[in-house]
Amino acid sequence: MRIQRVPSKWAKTEVILLNRSLAPYIPDTRKYDSAVLSEMLVLYETVYIKPDRGTYGSGVMRAERRNLTLSPSGAENPEEHEEENTEPITLYILRYGTKAQAYRSIEELHQAISERIQERPYLIQKGIDLLRYKKLPFDLRVLVQKNPEGRWETTGLLGRVAAPKKIVTNYHNGGRILPVEALFVEHMNTSERSAMIYRLKHLGVHIGRQLETAFPGMKEIGLDVAMDDRHELWILEVNTLPSLVAFKLFDDKSIYRKIRRYAAAYGRAGFGNASLSSRRNQLTRGR
Ligand SMILES: Nc1ncnc2c1ncn2[C@@H]1O[C@H](COP(=O)(O)OP(=O)(O)O)[C@@H](O)[C@H]1O
Ligand SMILES: [Mg+2]
Incomplete structure (x- = not known):
């Protein structure tokens, strides 16, 4: 046999x-789509995005959520400036190979991922x-x-x-x-x-x-x-x-x-x- x-x-x-x-x-592993990407990036700081039928690590990407709090004065410790209008910003980093690129929204991140995966079935997994x-x-x-x-x-x-x-x-x-x-x-x-x-x-x-x-x-x-x-x-x-x-x-x-x-x-x-x-x-x- x-x-x-x-x-x-x-x-x-x-x-x-x-x-x-x-x-x-x-x-936690799911089939990739934009809604699942948003959901997973709320749950986890890092996710892996990989071809359903991949090998050798080809086509594997990693997305990371980074929450930054910057006070308008640029102070390092935002807690000391509670009265000021502190503005939390979230950045999304996409990595593959040895490259890294930052995006300001999940939509932009998804756009970049979609360009790489095209029509192939992909999975997304907790990092x-x-x-x-x-x-x-x-x-x-x-x-x-x-x-x-x-x-x-x-x-x-x-x-x-x-x-x-x-x-x-x-x-x-x-x-x-x-x-x-x-x-x-x-x-x-x-x-x-x-x-x-x-x-x-x-x-x-x-x-x-x-x-x-x-x-x-x-x-x-x-x-x-x-x-x-x-x-x-x-x-x-x-x-x-x-x-x-x-x-x-x-x-x-x-x-x-x-x-x-x-x-x-x-x-x-x-x-x-x-x-x-x-x-x-x-x-x-x-x-
Ligand atoms: N969820 C994850 N968390 C951390 N690292 C991962 C994760 N998924 C994949 N990797 C890294 O990427 C490599 C390739 O992923 P894998 O799922 O084994 O696909 P392939 O079939 O291409 O080997 C893994 O060996 C590991 O180093
Ligand atoms: Mg493997």
């Missing part, structure tokens, strides 16, 4: 939200304030595969650190791959680190089981997980064609060997003989 891939982030999000114990891991490694935000990739016994197993974990000024951590967008332990050291002690790794692995397996209820042909998934300053976990998206080679980088070669072995067993193209021999069968049958 072919490995099931589901490109729509929305379709996968809906299935995860059906599970009451997993729903809290999904940041998570990512934990940092040496001042750069990072998130985590949790690789979960069906093992040869047919059970979901987390086989790989890695961290991805954003390149300076970037709003995404993707490797294909300049992100740097590091072992999770290296990223956690600044924030957790030894036992907190192993508890966190256990939680991440468990979350991966749980998500695999849930997605499989709707997508029975899934064999492998890659969760993009954000961690905030309270060490809460948030699932930003689930990839159904996850990178396996990223795990080649680690010194512990047994990690990648197992990943490859599992991939060969369920027949991922390019891994082992399973796919080759089925292709050969098809060829001979075709003759």
Whole structure:
């Protein structure tokens, strides 16, 4: 059977939200339109706007609301000038790539966003304030595969650190791959680190089981997980064609060997003989 891939982030999000114990891991996510943009920017200071079927961080934007209070005298502490006519102003910043542009109204912001998204379906999601490694935000990739016994197993974990000024951590967008332990050291002690790794692995397996209820042909998934300053976990998206080679980088070669072995067993193209021999069968049958 072919490995099931589901490109729509929305379709996968809906299935995860059906599970009451997993729903809290999904940041508020909706289909993008101008009304939703206004609503979300009241609720959250930062939102991410991303293509429903995107990859590699392409097309991802971030909008931020900034409330400034300026007194006419230009005084720094507006409270001391209550009698004066203080005028709160709200600015909206739109970021993508390494660019940033400010707008004075949601309408102008929406206009700029629309020009970039055109007719494609986009999602808008509450922005998570990512934990940092040496001042750069990072998130985590949790690789979960069906093992040869047919059970979901987390086989790989890695961290991805954003390149300076970037709003995404993707490797294909300049992100740097590091072992999770290296990223956690600044924030957790030894036992907190192993508890966190256990939680991440468990979350991966749980998500695999849930997605499989709707997508029975899934064999492998890659969760993009954000961690905030309270060490809460948030699932930003689930990839159904996850990178396996990223795990080649680690010194512990047994990690990648197992990943490859599992991939060969369920027949991922390019891994082992399973796919080759089925292709050969098809060829001979075709003759
Ligand atoms: N809600 C969010 N809060 C904080 N960062 C986010 C959020 N959504 C996306 N990002 C950042 O953008 C990257 C790409 O977004 P993602 O949803 O994974 O799309 P893609 O399919 O392009 O990888 C994430 O890895 C993360 O660094
Ligand atoms: Mg991603």
